[in-house]
Amino acid sequence: MSFPAELGVPVVDGADLADAPAQRRLVGSEVVFAGRIWDVVREEVELPGGDDTVVRDVQRHPGAVTILALDEDENVLFVRQYRHPVRRELWELPAGLLDVAGEEPLLAAQRELAEEADLVASSWAVLVDWFNSPGGSSEANRVYLARGLSAVPEADRHVREDEEKDLVPVRVPLAQAVQAVLQGRLANPGSVIGVLALQAATARGLQDLRPAGTPWPTGLIKPSD
Numbered sequence: 001m002s003f004p005a006e007l008g009v010p011v012v013d014g015a016d017l018a019d020a021p022a023q024r025r026l027v028g029s030e031v032v033f034a035g036r037i038w039d040v041v042r043e044e045v046e047l048p049g050g051d052d053t054v055v056r057d058v059q060r061h062p063g064a065v066t067i068l069a070l071d072e073d074e075n076v077l078f079v080r081q082y083r084h085p086v087r088r089e090l091w092e093l094p095a096g097l098l099d100v101a102g103e104e105p106l107l108a109a110q111r112e113l114a115e116e117a118d119l120v121a122s123s124w125a126v127l128v129d130w131f132n133s134p135g136g137s138s139e140a141n142r143v144y145l146a147r148g149l150s151a152v153p154e155a156d157r158h159v160r161e162d163e164e165k166d167l168v169p170v171r172v173p174l175a176q177a178v179q180a181v182l183q184g185r186l187a188n189p190g191s192v193i194g195v196l197a198l199q200a201a202t203a204r205g206l207q208d209l210r211p212a213g214t215p216w217p218t219g220l221i222k223p224s225d
Contacts, residue, residue, distance in 0.1 A: 061139035122148030
């Protein structure tokens with residue numbers, strides 16, 4: 001099926017479909033809210049042509065990593081966690097902020113998997129990257145596919161605190177996780193994006209996975225920036 005010619009929408013080579021860094025002249029910038037984890041910055045930006053500007057309030061976010069841990073039987077690890085802003089207990093993939101200055105994203109992902117699920121993995125790859133809400137936030141997120149799972153020794157396990165103290169881990173077959181997403185039973189963005197990305201990647205024999213050490217995408221904010 002194709003678009004009717006009268007729509008005037010060109011068909012382009014998908015190989016050229018790629019987001020690219022871009023800069024607009026910054027006329028002004030001020031921090032209007034300074035939080036514990038992120039700030040809100042009011043920025044005035046010049047539009048193309050230079051005749052007009054717009055003012056945007058931007059959440060300056062350190063970014064985050066998400067881990068899709070897959071066992072040898074293609075079960076996906078989820079943890080249930082209470083999320084106060086939405087008043088929900090959400091089934092999520094293990095995840096965490098890039099809030100340790102100088103810590104590489106892969107190391108952050110490995111740390112979060114151990115802290116939230118008491119697991120380590122022998123095989124890591126990049127599954128998918130995304131901006132969480134690019135119209136108002138700089139938050140970027142990367143999902144890593146972690147395989148070759150084994151348990152962290154009891155004596156070396158992280159002591160979970162606050163909301164993480166009540167984490168409930170489960171493993172779910174990938175096909176059933178996909179069904180839960182499509183039926184609207186899962187709403188956490190990392191869960192939705194990670195599960196559907198893995199389904200698509202699996203259908204292609206996992207041939208498009210990027211190495212775990214792939215640089216953080218150009219232009220995305222990290223704590224060291």
